[in-house]
Amino acid sequence: xxxxxxxxxxxxxxxxxxxxxxxxxxxxxxxxxxxxxxxxxxxxxxxxxxxxxxxxxxxxxxxxxxxxxxxxxxxxxxxxxxxxxxxxxxxxxxxxxxxxxxxxxxxxxxxxxxxxxxxxxxxxxxxxxxxxxxxxxxxxxxxxxxxxxxxxxxxxxxxxxxxxxxxxxxxx
Amino acid sequence: xxxxxxxxxxxxxxxxxxxxxxxxxxxxxxxxxxxxxxxxxxxxxxxxxxxxxxxxxxxxxxxxxxxxxxxxxxxxxxxxxxxxxxxxxxxxxxxxxxxxxxxxxxxxxxxxxxxxxxxxxxxxxxxxxxxxxxxxxxxxxxxxxxxxxxxxxxxxxxxxxxxxxxxxxxxxxxxxxxxxxxxxxxxxxxxxxxxxxxxxxxxxxxxxxxxxxxxxxxxxxxxxxxxxxxxxxxxxxxxxxxxxxxxxxxxxxxxxxxxxxxxxxxxxxxxxxxxxxxxxxxxxxxxxxxxxxxxxxxxxxxxxxxxxxxxxxxxxxxxxxxxxxxxxxxxxxxxxxxxxxxxxxxxxxxxxxxxxxx
Amino acid sequence: xxxxxxxxxxxxxxxxxxxxxxxxxxxxxxxxxxxxxxxxxxxxxxxxxxxxxxxxxxxxxxxxxxxxxxxxxxxxxxxxxxxxxxxxxxxxxxxxxxxxxxxxxxxxxxxxxxxxxxxxxxxxxxxxxxxxxxxxxxxxxxxxxxxxxxxxxxxxxx
Numbered sequence: 001x002x003x004x005x006x007x008x009x010x011x012x013x014x015x016x017x018x019x020x021x022x023x024x025x026x027x028x029x030x031x032x033x034x035x036x037x038x039x040x041x042x043x044x045x046x047x048x049x050x051x052x053x054x055x056x057x058x059x060x061x062x063x064x065x066x067x068x069x070x071x072x073x074x075x076x077x078x079x080x081x082x083x084x085x086x087x088x089x090x091x092x093x094x095x096x097x098x099x100x101x102x103x104x105x106x107x108x109x110x111x112x113x114x115x116x117x118x119x120x121x122x123x124x125x126x127x128x129x130x131x132x133x134x135x136x137x138x139x140x141x142x143x144x145x146x147x148x149x150x151x152x153x154x155x156x157x158x159x160x161x162x163x164x165x166x167x168x169x170x171x172x
Numbered sequence: 173x174x175x176x177x178x179x180x181x182x183x184x185x186x187x188x189x190x191x192x193x194x195x196x197x198x199x200x201x202x203x204x205x206x207x208x209x210x211x212x213x214x215x216x217x218x219x220x221x222x223x224x225x226x227x228x229x230x231x232x233x234x235x236x237x238x239x240x241x242x243x244x245x246x247x248x249x250x251x252x253x254x255x256x257x258x259x260x261x262x263x264x265x266x267x268x269x270x271x272x273x274x275x276x277x278x279x280x281x282x283x284x285x286x287x288x289x290x291x292x293x294x295x296x297x298x299x300x301x302x303x304x305x306x307x308x309x310x311x312x313x314x315x316x317x318x319x320x321x322x323x324x325x326x327x328x329x330x331x332x333x334x335x336x337x338x339x340x341x342x343x344x345x346x347x348x349x350x351x352x353x354x355x356x357x358x359x360x361x362x363x364x365x366x367x368x369x370x371x372x373x374x375x376x377x378x379x380x381x382x383x384x385x386x387x388x389x390x391x392x393x394x395x396x397x398x399x400x401x402x403x404x405x406x407x408x409x410x411x412x413x414x415x416x417x418x419x420x421x422x423x424x425x426x427x428x429x430x431x432x433x434x435x436x437x438x439x440x441x442x443x444x445x446x447x448x449x450x451x452x453x454x455x456x457x458x459x460x461x462x463x464x465x466x467x468x469x470x471x472x473x474x475x476x477x478x479x480x481x482x483x484x485x486x487x488x489x490x491x492x493x494x495x496x497x498x499x500x501x502x503x504x505x506x507x508x509x510x511x512x513x514x515x516x517x518x519x520x521x522x523x524x525x526x527x528x529x530x
Numbered sequence: 531x532x533x534x535x536x537x538x539x540x541x542x543x544x545x546x547x548x549x550x551x552x553x554x555x556x557x558x559x560x561x562x563x564x565x566x567x568x569x570x571x572x573x574x575x576x577x578x579x580x581x582x583x584x585x586x587x588x589x590x591x592x593x594x595x596x597x598x599x600x601x602x603x604x605x606x607x608x609x610x611x612x613x614x615x616x617x618x619x620x621x622x623x624x625x626x627x628x629x630x631x632x633x634x635x636x637x638x639x640x641x642x643x644x645x646x647x648x649x650x651x652x653x654x655x656x657x658x659x660x661x662x663x664x665x666x667x668x669x670x671x672x673x674x675x676x677x678x679x680x681x682x683x684x685x686x687x688x
């Protein structure tokens with residue numbers, strides 16, 4: 001067992017442990033913090049794979065953006081410090097069944113499809129390549145999805161502005 | 173000639189010749205950790221003393237001048253006091269998160285230190301997305317502050333934490349854009365590449381007025397991001413009784429205090445790397461003789477000199493300007509800094525494409 | 531025009547900030563402006579300002595005479611009952627009774643150095659002294675008797 005495998009298992013255990021804590025804790029703020037650690041663990045996994053760009057983006061988007069947003073909305077809700085009540089038995093049962101089925105599905109997929117390890121063609125993933133690939137119109141270019149996403153974000157932004165815009169009060 | 177590079181090379185070759193590679197690697201890790209912790213401790217002591225002296229002279233006072241030579245041991249005495257104090261945990265606090273928060277803040281500061289080149293070839297981790305890594309990890313520090321504010325179970329702490337969160341999230345934008353304008357010129361995110369691209373002059377001189385504008389915006393934005401006056405309304409002593417660390421005492425408070433100064437050091441070293449050439453000595457174009465004379469000053473001296481100059485600048489801001497109100501703070505960001513830095517970035521891109529820089 | 535106003539605003543802001551930094555920068559580099567008094571070290575050369583108010587004292591001249599008539603104007607003027615005047619009646623040579631002070635009690639621990647008693651005094655008998663080292667080990671030592679033992683009122687002061 002090489003060092004990288006050991007590190008992989010440590011990180012994986014960290015992700016799973018914090019993930020389980022996130023769904024089992026009964027304090028909503030702690031759940032957000034455990035989710036945050038889980039996401040950081042995933043970023044660590046990307047770092048281990050030497051996919052630095054995606055790891056940094058994972059931290060920026062999920063940790064710096066989404067979790068902070070979640071935490072802010074928790075702050076603005078009432079009873080954020082109180083323990084939530086225990087879910088009823090039926091709900092617990094159903095979620096357990098859903099978890100088992102989901103796990104079985106993933107297990108089935110992994111056991112049926114083998115992952116071929118090809119160490120021959122490692123893609124050079126420096127940022128300049130990612131940038132040119134993102135904006136290239138040629139083969140494997142991502143210009144169309146890129147533009148689609150930007151239009152989507154623009155629409156969302158305009159929507160936000162329209163919602164937040166104050167209408168001038170009519171003069172009495 | 174004295175250089176940090178020589179020392180690290182000597183240690184590296186000695187370790188590898190004495191032990192087998194795995195143990196040598198582990199020992200290197202241990203040395204790096206000890207060095208980082210030592211750097212933090214020294215930085216805390218030096219910067220707190222510096223701040224107190226600078227503030228005193230700017231307010232026509234003398235500052236600490238009793239303990240040690242001209243008061244130089246004052247921070248040591250204060251640290252000793254903080255270590256010996258009892259660390260109280262409030263009754264209604266979320267004890268786990270309350271204890272975790274200072275360490276989160278500290279660990280984030282340690283992580284950001286990794287890609288910073290302190291001297292020629294003296295860098296812990298030359299990651300190829302250096303600048304992006306720094307921006308990404310520094311966005312984590314807000315989590316520690318929010319955690320501290322929430323778990324204290326105190327309305328002032330919570331208010332301080334929320335202000336701090338809003339402030340950091342919004343000022344990250346203009347800081348990021350200011351950083352991007354230099355990345356556009358360099359064409360690389362790697363910090364060592366950025367330093368090397370300033371071989372024939374620092375970007376603040378080579379990039380004309382747009383570089384100066386983005387430098388100013390960067391300094392303003394990082395002052396806000398580190399929650400320092402005039403943007404210290406997250407900890408505003410007079411209204412929120414120190415904000416998110418109201419309930420902290422003893423060593424945990426010391427960790428927050430230390431993290432604040434370490435963060436200042438980090439943002440100033442990023443500023444120095446991007447705009448003032450990092451460890452690169454002061455070079456002018458093709459003046460070989462002049463450049464050669466400048467090379468005689470060790471690169472670590474250049475780096476720390478620039479960083480401390482920027483730190484002094486930020487301290488100067490702190491002891492001159494009054495605190496902003498929250499609406500003024502957000503106005504400054506969204507109505508002034510962000511549009512200006514966006515326009516500036518466009519200008520910079522045009523410059524980079526047309527090659528209008530030296 | 532909007533954009534001109536915007537630029538003017540930014541320019542004005544930067545200019546005013548630089549003015550402030552110029553001031554603090556001046557103080558930072560000019561150490562002779564420092565006003566801190568290193569108190570116990572410079573005890574001998576310490577210069578207090580003229581208007582500094584340390585405590586209330588009663589002026590006595592070389593004949594051990596003061597100007598206090600015992601009118602209690604200061605006692606009435608005092609906002610927190612710092613002064614308590616105990617009067618007595620002297621018998622003049624002509625056989626008339628005359629009001630005079632027996633004891634001028636001054637509670638330093640209650641005094642806020644507001645100067646109202648000094649302003650109220652019609653004869654200028656009391657004044658503010660510049661002494662400021664008032665720390666004692668017992669609170670009762672702060673209750674002072676201002677008229678010196680054996681002192682009497684100066685002739686001609688009514």
